[in-house]
Amino acid sequence: MNHDFIDRIKASGLRLTQPRIDIINALKLIDRPIGVYQLHEKMTTAGSKVNVVSIYRTLAAFQELGIVHYIPSQQGFMLCTATCKDDQQTEHLVCDECGSVTELPMPMCATNDLQEQADARGFQTRRIRVEVAGTCQDCTTAKN
Incomplete structure (x- = not known):
């Protein structure tokens, strides 16, 4: 298990429980975003007793701790894969x-620019999320 994840959990005051460890370990084995019910199914199949x-x-x-991202x-x-x-x-x-x-770290200047634009419109941001849709290199190569 990634020690950075352990440090973040402990620093937040949360206990490092077996279900939390199991969830991180299950997510480490998956290379695509996964829904809660699909994650539960995979974990149950692997012998984990964690509920939905x-x-x-x-x-x-x-x-909230930056350990996972919702896509x-x-x-x-x-799991967060960027440093x-x-x-x-x-x-x-x-x-x-x-x-x-x-996943790519967003330059602070881009985040600051988005925040400034939101502030100028009186918009109270809770989080800034950017998704860029397109075709990955593997799929582009496979098409050609």
């Missing part, structure tokens, strides 16, 4: 063909 409600709650907590277009969660700082936003390149997601 616990998965929802854990993923919500992990999202709206894929309706699923994935992000706690306050850094990310952008996701989402392949329309295969559903792969590549």
